[in-house]
Amino acid sequence: MSRSHVVIVGSGGGGGTLAWLLGKAGFRVTVLEQGPDWAESVERDGKTFNPAPHDEEFYRLRKPDPKRRLRGAYNTFRQTEKDVAGPFQNGWTGSVVGGGSVLWGTWSFRPLAVDLKLGTLFGAMRVGEISQAKRLQNEGYCVPDWPVTYEEFEPFFNVAETLLGVSGDRVAVDEAVMSAPWYKELQQTLGWPANGWHTPFAYPCKAYPRTPVGEMVWQILSKGGRTPVPLPAAIVSPGSSPYSTREALARALDAWGMTRPGLWSQNAEDLWSDRTREACNLCGFCGEYLCWGREPPKAGIQATTLREARLDLADLVDVRTSAKAFEIRRDPKTQRATGVRYLDLSDPDDPRVRRVDADYVVVSCGAVQSARLLHLSNIGNSEHQLGKYATFHLFGHGARFTLSKKFSGLVHGEYGHTGNVTCFDPYFLRETESPDSPWVKVGTLTSTAKKNPLEDGLKTFSDLVKKRAPALGPALLTAMERHSRTLEMRLTADDLPMEANAVDLDPTHVDEHGLPVARITRNFGPNEARLFKAGNRELRRLLDPFIARGIVESDVEIPDTAKVDLIGDHQMGTCRMGDDPKTSVVDRWCRVHDTQNVFVVDSSFMPTGLGLNPMVTVVANALRVGTWMTKELK
Amino acid sequence: MAKGIPQDPELRQAIEALGNAVLPFAEWEPKAKLPSSVWDIGAYDVLDELIGDSDFDEALIERWKAVALKPLERFPEPDRSDPPQTPEEWRTTHGFTQPPRFDMDAKNKPVGRRAFYNLYWTTFVAAVRSAQKGPDFTWFAFADRLLKETGAPHWPAESAKSSPFLSALIRDISIAVLGMKNWDATSKPQKNVFLQALGERRFVGNKHTRDDVEHATTTFRQQLDTEWNKGVQP
Numbered sequence: 001m002s003r004s005h006v007v008i009v010g011s012g013g014g015g016g017t018l019a020w021l022l023g024k025a026g027f028r029v030t031v032l033e034q035g036p037d038w039a040e041s042v043e044r045d046g047k048t049f050n051p052a053p054h055d056e057e058f059y060r061l062r063k064p065d066p067k068r069r070l071r072g073a074y075n076t077f078r079q080t081e082k083d084v085a086g087p088f089q090n091g092w093t094g095s096v097v098g099g100g101s102v103l104w105g106t107w108s109f110r111p112l113a114v115d116l117k118l119g120t121l122f123g124a125m126r127v128g129e130i131s132q133a134k135r136l137q138n139e140g141y142c143v144p145d146w147p148v149t150y151e152e153f154e155p156f157f158n159v160a161e162t163l164l165g166v167s168g169d170r171v172a173v174d175e176a177v178m179s180a181p182w183y184k185e186l187q188q189t190l191g192w193p194a195n196g197w198h199t200p201f202a203y204p205c206k207a208y209p210r211t212p213v214g215e216m217v218w219q220i221l222s223k224g225g226r227t228p229v230p231l232p233a234a235i236v237s238p239g240s241s242p243y244s245t246r247e248a249l250a251r252a253l254d255a256w257g258m259t260r261p262g263l264w265s266q267n268a269e270d271l272w273s274d275r276t277r278e279a280c281n282l283c284g285f286c287g288e289y290l291c292w293g294r295e296p297p298k299a300g301i302q303a304t305t306l307r308e309a310r311l312d313l314a315d316l317v318d319v320r321t322s323a324k325a326f327e328i329r330r331d332p333k334t335q336r337a338t339g340v341r342y343l344d345l346s347d348p349d350d351p352r353v354r355r356v357d358a359d360y361v362v363v364s365c366g367a368v369q370s371a372r373l374l375h376l377s378n379i380g381n382s383e384h385q386l387g388k389y390a391t392f393h394l395f396g397h398g399a400r401f402t403l404s405k406k407f408s409g410l411v412h413g414e415y416g417h418t419g420n421v422t423c424f425d426p427y428f429l430r431e432t433e434s435p436d437s438p439w440v441k442v443g444t445l446t447s448t449a450k451k452n453p454l455e456d457g458l459k460t461f462s463d464l465v466k467k468r469a470p471a472l473g474p475a476l477l478t479a480m481e482r483h484s485r486t487l488e489m490r491l492t493a494d495d496l497p498m499e500a501n502a503v504d505l506d507p508t509h510v511d512e513h514g515l516p517v518a519r520i521t522r523n524f525g526p527n528e529a530r531l532f533k534a535g536n537r538e539l540r541r542l543l544d545p546f547i548a549r550g551i552v553e554s555d556v557e558i559p560d561t562a563k564v565d566l567i568g569d570h571q572m573g574t575c576r577m578g579d580d581p582k583t584s585v586v587d588r589w590c591r592v593h594d595t596q597n598v599f600v601v602d603s604s605f606m607p608t609g610l611g612l613n614p615m616v617t618v619v620a621n622a623l624r625v626g627t628w629m630t631k632e633l634k
Numbered sequence: 635m636a637k638g639i640p641q642d643p644e645l646r647q648a649i650e651a652l653g654n655a656v657l658p659f660a661e662w663e664p665k666a667k668l669p670s671s672v673w674d675i676g677a678y679d680v681l682d683e684l685i686g687d688s689d690f691d692e693a694l695i696e697r698w699k700a701v702a703l704k705p706l707e708r709f710p711e712p713d714r715s716d717p718p719q720t721p722e723e724w725r726t727t728h729g730f731t732q733p734p735r736f737d738m739d740a741k742n743k744p745v746g747r748r749a750f751y752n753l754y755w756t757t758f759v760a761a762v763r764s765a766q767k768g769p770d771f772t773w774f775a776f777a778d779r780l781l782k783e784t785g786a787p788h789w790p791a792e793s794a795k796s797s798p799f800l801s802a803l804i805r806d807i808s809i810a811v812l813g814m815k816n817w818d819a820t821s822k823p824q825k826n827v828f829l830q831a832l833g834e835r836r837f838v839g840n841k842h843t844r845d846d847v848e849h850a851t852t853t854f855r856q857q858l859d860t861e862w863n864k865g866v867q868p
Contacts, residue, residue: 051838052816210851211847282846326710404861410854477662507730512708516728549862549865550864
């Protein structure tokens with residue numbers, strides 16, 4: 001048993017960031033991470049480029065324990081409440097030091113102001129005689145405004161982008177948003193500011209160079225009348241000088257002004273070390289892979305805030321690996337948490353129960369597992385809101401297409417990270433082709449290189465077998481060759497929150513330690529059906545001219561829907577933030593309403609899912625909450 | 635690293651011949667500087683190591699089997715400040731009335747690679763021997779029949795089905811030959827030749843410069859402009 005001021009469960013974008021901030025403010029912090037520290041072995045080589053993580057079989061195919069299937073833990077899934085849930089391998093985030101930030105694809109969107117006010121927006125948009133909000137309500141959705149405004153978040157977004165080292169072109173992004181058809185119309189009808197949504201703070205790194213895959217999508221979008229921009233990405237742009245977080249942080253603090261709260265009143269030199277991160281060498285092993293070296297170009301929490309905490313605040317911040325939390329202790333008399341019990345899985349055949357006592361408990365283990373831990377601990381569910389309104393984004397929606405053989409050897413999908421070029425025009429699309437039809441919120445459309453020759457080679461074989469097509473010999477080789485000419489435009493879209501989409505405890509299935517596993521219930525509703533139709537129409541419209549010219553082969557894959565059970569690392573909701581305890585789980589400072597010394601700082605808190613990679617928002621929110629904690633809890 | 639394929643010359647010969655039929659480098663156009671056989675680029679060693687790399691999985695599966703029999707056996711003991719409580723009592727007090735079950739992958743019946751193949755090797759060698767006695771034997775046709783479950787009488791009907799075996803073997807040969815496993819065995823100079831023939835440039839150890847990307851993007855753009863300017867095809 002040990003005692004801390006704060007015990008944090010999970011070391012990713014929320015927990016790892018908060019650990020640094022609290023340590024910096026003098027709190028004694030214990031971080032419990034259920035997985036190992038993968039970066040440690042790679043870092044031993046110092047600054048030298050270490051391609052040890054270049055192992056597609058290990059990272060992409062095997063999905064190794066403990067990343068996806070931590071020591072006998074699994075989830076169950078069902079589509080509706082009437083179904084019996086069955087074992088399910090998806091729904092995990094990275095179970096390693098740094099969490100999902102170690103394995104993410106670096107896509108670094110911050111939300112637009114309107115994203116935090118969707119309740120108001122849908123209330124003002126009409127569908128015939130009623131508002132969109134009313135229609136959505138009738139269909140089972142519950143889409144509130146966030147209780148915190150974009151303006152309150154803004155300085156923390158700036159700092160978050162600084163800590164992550166985001167490369168991008170802010171002017172281009174702002175112009176792309178404000179030139180989009182939906183923006184022009186909604187600005188007029190809803191009275192948005194005449195001067196638009198300018199973001200004064202520039203991205204800390206210059207934009208990542210355009211790759212051939214990005215160029216292809218850039219041309220598709222341009223010729224289709226859309227406005228492509230470089231994808232903001234948390235990776236030090238190739239050819240740059242080593243990235244100094246401290247220097248970038250100084251600019252973010254300047255932008256904040258002279259009335260900065262708490263420890264942000266310090267200078268950048270007092271907040272951050274002189275460590276740097278090296279420029280990307282375009283090795284191409286990013287999404288789902290650990291980045292190479294001691295000072296890696298790709299931002300993972302283990303390489304940024306948690307690294308600072310472990311190296312400079314070691315007497316205050318204690319990171320324990322192979323530590324799987326299973327219970328938050330709560331004193332029924334005081335209604336306060338007293339600590340966390342966890343299994344020390346250093347030897348998985350001989351797990352040991354341990355306990356950390358603490359004044360405050362922070363939960364940050366992904367929206368599925370955070371809800372599970374709170375359910376297991378009987379915390380946060382006084383008003384039966386815990387686990388509800390889960391959103392997971394609409395993965396698998398987009399277009400996958402192959403260029404003609406004239407492009408053999410020219411696509412170079414191996415360069416850089418997975419994305420490259422994006423656009424905001426489909427943030428909202430018309431429901432039908434009629435120019436008067438209502439807007440439906442969709443998302444961003446981003447180029448995606450098909451990077452995994454091994455994974456796709458094997459998929460080629462299994463697809464041929466499924467289709468009962470010739471699957472062996474020259475037929476297999478010819479089918480595999482197409483991969484190098486195949487790319488995607490991925491529509492990362494926003495599934496709106498419904499009460500029925502939820503995470504609770506499975507009534508029968510238990511994990512290896514006998515504890516109930518998380519049960520995920522998830523289905524699409526009418527809004528997603530409208531979204532799929534609108535998105536597919538846009539994708540067809542963009543690609544048709546290229547098919548007509550023989551540039552893109554005609555067998556374009558545009559699925560009718562996303563995959564309802566494709567639940568990956570984007571997990572939002574389940575511990576909804578709100579001012580009313582009857583309709584939310586945590587308050588505006590992410591404190592659990594019914595147990596005020598428990599906080600939730602991963603993407604569980606998000607009242608709506610944004611339709612964007614949540615990492616920037618999660619880091620910014622952890623900074624926001626941590627700033628309040630350092631002020632209020634001393 | 636442990637070896638996974640039994641040291642049997644007849645088995646090795648059969649695996650190699652099957653691999654050449656499934657991925658026939660010699661018959662493929664364009665031949666693109668490929669060696670005549672998939673095995674000329676060190677793939678057998680990788681396959682052997684891949685199958686041998688099963689200790690972790692097999693230990694995990696053994697543990698799962700034990701847990702499935704007694705799902706609450708490893709339940710954490712109560713905190714010493716709490717009243718004593720059995721796992722069954724914990725479930726009851728938390729509203730779980732149904733008996734617990736642990737079957738995280740019952741549908742797929744998880745099995746380690748080495749144990750999986752050990753179920754099949756003997757049958758496979760015997761089936762090859764039997765089939766080769768026929769006048770029209772070809773490896774391609776033999777593989778095709780195993781994939782389509784039409785291997786009888788060479789593949790005995792009472793044996794485990796042949797298609798899972800063949801699919802797994804093709805999958806693992808592909809892993810070995812595609813060179814995306816970062817093991818020493820893949821460090822032979824020719825490890826990337828198959829990827830190159832497929833038009834891939836994503837190799838273990840890659841690094842590039844901004845100039846490389848800009849040059850490639852310009853080249854791509856020129857080709858795209860050329861094709862676009864040709865107009866709509868009739």
